[in-house]
Amino acid sequence: MIRLEDVTKIYTMGEVDVVALNGVSLEIQRGEFVSVMGPSGSGKSTLLHILGALDTPTSGRYYLEDVDIADLDDAEMSRIRNRHFGFVFQSYNLFNELNALENVMMPMVYARVPKRERIERAKALLSSVNMDHRMKHYPNQLSGGEQQRVAIARALANNPTLLLADEPTGNLSSVQGGEILDILCNLNDEGTTVVMVTHDLKVGSYARRLIALRDGQVAADQPVPERFTPLPSTILEGRSA
Numbered sequence: 001m002i003r004l005e006d007v008t009k010i011y012t013m014g015e016v017d018v019v020a021l022n023g024v025s026l027e028i029q030r031g032e033f034v035s036v037m038g039p040s041g042s043g044k045s046t047l048l049h050i051l052g053a054l055d056t057p058t059s060g061r062y063y064l065e066d067v068d069i070a071d072l073d074d075a076e077m078s079r080i081r082n083r084h085f086g087f088v089f090q091s092y093n094l095f096n097e098l099n100a101l102e103n104v105m106m107p108m109v110y111a112r113v114p115k116r117e118r119i120e121r122a123k124a125l126l127s128s129v130n131m132d133h134r135m136k137h138y139p140n141q142l143s144g145g146e147q148q149r150v151a152i153a154r155a156l157a158n159n160p161t162l163l164l165a166d167e168p169t170g171n172l173s174s175v176q177g178g179e180i181l182d183i184l185c186n187l188n189d190e191g192t193t194v195v196m197v198t199h200d201l202k203v204g205s206y207a208r209r210l211i212a213l214r215d216g217q218v219a220a221d222q223p224v225p226e227r228f229t230p231l232p233s234t235i236l237e238g239r240s241a
């Protein structure tokens, strides 16, 4: 589904160049559940942004279903973002002036889904993340875990091929975080491809494949040895347990 070839990302800060990604090559197949791990500053979020076409590589290639996305214009890019990718962030990023139902409906407005269908689908999605009883609540009336469940429902609005999550449990208690991880596992079991950034060895173990980054390079890329058991920290250095 996705293929990165020798991708680099360099941010220029005045006089200095910051190399965030340095020659990353990888493939992600449909149906995978990948965790991207590594220390702070290793390039995890940058990689996620590039995968979700929120940002473009400085050099290298990104093929989505064998299409080189560098060949697409802005309109085609935003259409792909809206239809193919669902994003979940650590800080939920909900619209505060919209209630839960309206938040989930929003991406479908851009996709020009008819209003009746938007409402029905948003209700079904909120129900699938156990938020039936909070559809008319505004973000500031919801707990962190509830806000994240709304954010996941919203990310699924246009039935994305790839769900991208950046530290989705980072602001949550372990109980609330566990609920979010269960939802991601269920979605993956039903066929959604999931890429999740985390620095937490327990959280990373929910995935089936681990990609460890260090200084913008892939230090390890391997199956998760024992699912739901905290990963050994040595794995992040590219050494086997």
Ligand SMILES: Nc1ncnc2c1ncn2[C@@H]1O[C@H](COP(=O)(O)OP(=O)(O)O)[C@@H](O)[C@H]1O
Residues within 6 Å of the ligand: 011, 012, 013, 018, 019, 020, 038, 039, 040, 041, 042, 043, 044, 045, 046, 047
């Ligand atoms: N917009 C930006 N401008 C300049 N430097 C950036 C920007 N985003 C990230 N960086 C730098 O790139 C490196 C990788 O960042 P990031 O991908 O956010 O790492 P991580 O998510 O693993 O903590 C860091 O050194 C960071 O400071």
Ligand SMILES: [Mg+2]
Residues within 6 Å of the ligand: 044, 045, 046
């Ligand atoms: Mg980050």
